[in-house]
Amino acid sequence: MKMIVIADDFTGANDTGVQLAKKGARTEVMLSAAQKPSRRADVLIVNTESRALPAEQAAHSVGEALASWCERATPPLVYKKIDSTFRGNVGAEVMAAMQASGRHLAVIAAAIPSAGRTTQKGLCLVNGTPLLDTEFASDPKTPITSSRIAELVALQSELPVHEVHLDDLRRGRLSALLKAWADEGECMVVVDAVEDRDLMLVAQALCEQKQFPLMVGAAGLANALPVSLFMQEQQALPVLVVAGSMSEATRRQVDRALCEGRADVVDIDASRLISSSFSFEIAAVAEQACAQLSRQHHTILRTSRSAQDRQLIDELCQAAGMSRQQLGEVLSQRIGEITLKILAQARVGGLFLTGGDIATAVASALGAEGYRIQSEVAPCIPCGTFINSELDDLPVITKAGGFGSDSTLCDALYFIEEMYCGH
Structure with missing residues (x-):
């Protein structure tokens, strides 16, 4: 298995997993961390069903789901699937995933351009409208209090949260910025994206890092990842x-x-x-x-x-x-x-x-x-x-x-x- 995805609800697990499966990856969604994938799985997706849980409990669920996998001699890459409108315990769950996977840098790119979910100047937009001005602000279970992603994440995390806006991304500066911030210490980085090509630039910068960061996103970023990250090379086995x-x-x-x-x-x-x-x-x-x-x-x-x-x-x-x-x-x-x-x-x-x-x-x-x-x-x-x-x-x-x-x-x-x- 090359990648493990931790999702906070079942449908989100599926809509992200299908981005990998459609490229040929053997992708299996587990309904609980206790289940086991098949021997030939490329991608394991664990649904912690933690979106509406208290933050501390949600973080514990994420850490528990990752623990046994990240302790292996060759641990899989970790993708923390989040809601594209930032409902749930994003800060707490990303922190827990960083700790469990030993990653000091988390890159957050939650845009799904094909679904009208974009990030501009650090703001989450839904069909061009700031998140706080949409129906998601009054979600019955997990209401939203800001359109700025860094502010939403900071509600449950004390780590520094940096922003990379569209101009820097498209000028090819993301990779250097990630390296510089990683050298300074633990942090999270929110990256703009309004088109699918922007997410491909994010994926490219991730691959250029000395230590692969924690990937944080929804279906959009998953779709932009190169297959080498999540598919085992096909080989004839004895x-x-x-x-x-x-x-x-x-x-x-x-x-x-x-x-x-x-x-x-x-x-x-x-x-x-x-x-x-x-x-x-x-x-x-x-x-x-x-x-x-x-x-x-x-x-x-x-x-x-x-x-x-x-x-x-x-x-x-x-x-x-x-x-x-x-x-x-x-x-x-x-x-x-x-x-x-x-x-x-x-x-x-x-x-x-x-x-x-x-x-x-x-x-x-x-x-x-x-x-x-x-x-x-x-x-x-x-x-x-x-x-x-x-x-x-x-x-x-x-x-x-x-x-x-x-x-x-x-x-x-x-x-x-x-x-x-x-x-």
């Missing part, structure tokens, strides 16, 4: 193959992929997986697989190397005191646990699951409620997604153990690679 079938067909498919250098393999020791120390085998397999996936190698988890492995089943059953059915259930469940552990640590581009018991166990481990079929990789081999699972809509290919030709696994890897190239 596929995790869980080959839990002992069929000859699956072994040939795995061997073919290995011979052609299409994937690496991690072998699972079934005897260790059913022993009392099975947790060590789970950890060791997951660690090896994650290391290979981190190098962008397709990775195969293999439970059977040769036809002779079938002859060992009775020995395993006897050693574990289990029936064949019980043995299969335990192995499948623990392979599901391995898969979940890997997916929690590594970024993958898709799953290939061979063997019905294994596919079911992995689906269960991921909390899936079903499988949505979308296409066919080869005859009787579908590609789809798990419904309501930890994987969101990651491609998942399933295959019965005995199905397919020797090239089926290679074909499936190519199929997922092409899905990425097509985006």
Whole structure:
């Protein structure tokens, strides 16, 4: 995830988020800070529903929503979405966002020219009329007391608030002014904008700062941001193959992929997986697989190397005191646990699951409620997604153990690679 947007109401979260989504960003709006985005989200938008709250409570909500994200080794950029007519707790929420994100400079550009909301000489105008002379001044929940943005912000903040008027913006002075004020200490900067091109100049100046400032605005500024700020670079991610079938067909498919250098393999020791120390085998397999996936190698988890492995089943059953059915259930469940552990640590581009018991166990481990079929990789081999699972809509290919030709696994890897190239 590259950017987090903190909004104070649901519709505002959506009208700002759509500016990013329409440029291709995977944009997800959370109704509370407790929710989690999907693994492939570019932009997370959290609605704190704090516009009408007391200022102190609103600030706490913003800080709480940002805390876990801004403590990460590589924190996302932060966009504080505000109302374009400055209703709500703008000063308090911007202060809280600055503190949580460790930013000393906040740039406030709330204009939405296409909606008649502009900023001139530091004043908020609605269709050319100063804010205080519009209906927003008597808003039933959050009435407005001034047309000057700096005054509205200062009601809930003691930081200096500077203004950059249109002439300085269009002469290209914004970047230098931001640098100078940032060197002086913490502050907020209100920037004029009456056309979309003005907001693009603001976005350009933001990108020129040594430390990226806190972005504060509405849909207009969001629309002006370059996609590099909020979209992850598209890359083909490695596929995790869980080959839990002992069929000859699956072994040939795995061997073919290995011979052609299409994937690496991690072998699972079934005897260790059913022993009392099975947790060590789970950890060791997951660690090896994650290391290979981190190098962008397709990775195969293999439970059977040769036809002779079938002859060992009775020995395993006897050693574990289990029936064949019980043995299969335990192995499948623990392979599901391995898969979940890997997916929690590594970024993958898709799953290939061979063997019905294994596919079911992995689906269960991921909390899936079903499988949505979308296409066919080869005859009787579908590609789809798990419904309501930890994987969101990651491609998942399933295959019965005995199905397919020797090239089926290679074909499936190519199929997922092409899905990425097509985006």
